[in-house]
Amino acid sequence: MTLQTIADRVGVSRMTVSNAFSRPDQLSPELRRRILDTAQDLGYAGPDPTARALAKGTTGTIGVLLTDSLRYAFTDLVAGGFLGAIAEELAPTGLAITLLSSASAGELIPARDVAMDGALVYSCDPTSPAVGWLQRRRLPLVFVDQAPVDGYACVNVADRRGAREAARLLLDLGHTRIAYATVGAHGPYGLIADHDVPTEGYASIQRRLGWNDELRPAGITPTVIRQPFERVDLIRADARELLSRPDRPTAVLCFSDVTALGVRQAAGDLGLRVPEDLSLVGFDDSPLATQVQPALTTIRQDVEEKGRKAAALLNAALRHSGETPHLLLPADLVVRGSTGPAPS
Structure with missing residues (x-):
């Protein structure tokens, strides 16, 4: 035929x-x-798609480089909303999306070996060899939730400013015993001192810097709960240990709403009331924030707008527009029922 x-x-x-x-x-x-x-x-x-790609010199596919685990894209509400917005923005172009792990699988290195016309680098370790492979291939790239890179468009959220607002709220409510609950791709894990937290992940770094901007001048040295992404059960276990101490914190600043859920569950395990005994602040304002009771005080970021902006910038880069803007989207405090005055 x-x-x-x-x-x-x-x-x-x-x-x-x-x-x-x-x-x-x-x-x-x-x-x-x-x-x-x-x-x-x-x-x-x-x-034949392969023959057509060879003839056109394009694949009709863009990559999205994620962390080592692709499972995160399917289980995390924020990542899911981000990817959904990308798909919606790119739908009129006919471009397909390929999810790329930053880890290698035997001989296959996705960032090096998978055919694509361009890629979004989303919340990855900037020292990852995968990022280097994409740059060496001279593909059009857009960096999202990453440190800005000269010569490339990027989209970030005002994480540090939002985190400062969260910490300031707790100080204004009279809290002086404050802990952090955060995540990372690599150890150390468990209950650790703030100065032992590795510098890993742009959003994690910026949020912790924002918290410290407010707490350090107030003379507060936080204890940190830190576990891998998606491991709410481990956050819960660590938080239970922390909240069992005689000098337990009266408030916890959390990397995400999901992380806050783990701490909230630990408080319930110990019979602690939120916010009477423990105040919680999340980050993202995901759907989860209003599904828990009391509803979660959090920092709102517009995940879908971030996805749309990132896709639009990559589409422009594929057209060789020559523009490399660095966009900073707002992060705003949303006060709900999970925060209250420090207990006497």
Whole structure:
């Protein structure tokens, strides 16, 4: 079965049939439908994607480089909202999305070996070899939740400013025993001192800097609960240990709303009331924030806007616009029922 077979059946040129598959804007909707219907009747599925990519010099695919675990993209509400917004923004372009782990799998290194036209680098370790491979391939890139990189567009959230607002709220409520609950891709884990937390992950660093901006001048040295992404059960266990101490904190600043859930569960295990005995502040304002009771005080970031902006910037880079803006989206305090005055 060839394009010419279909062309003969419809009574058009071979190029017209080719355009029906690869350049639909060149045909009227009625003619394109006739051609596609004829192709279907004849059992023709369309030009071979590999051959078409070689002819065009493009793959029609963009990559999204994530952390070592791709599971995060399917289980985390914030990552899911971000990726959904990217898909929606790119839908009119016809571009497909490929999720890339920053880890290698035997001989396969996704960032080096997977065919793509460009990529979004999302919340990855900047020293990861995967980031270096994408740069060496000279692909159009947009960095998201990463330290700004010269020569590339990037999208970040005002994490540090938002974290300062969260810490200031707790100080204004009279809290002096404050802990952090955060996450990371690599250890150490458990209950650790703030100065032992590794400098890993742009958002994590910025949020901890914001908390410290307020707490250090107030003479407060926090204890840190730190566990891998997605391990709410481990955060819960650590928080239970921390909250069992005689000098337990009266408030906890959390890296995310999901992290706050782990601490909230630990408080419930110990019979502690929120906010009467323990105040909690999350980050993200994900759907989870209003599903728990009392509703969670948190820092709101517009995850969907972040995804739309990132996709639009990458689309522009694919068109070789030459623009490399550095966007900073707002992060705003949303006060709800999980915070209250420090207990006497």
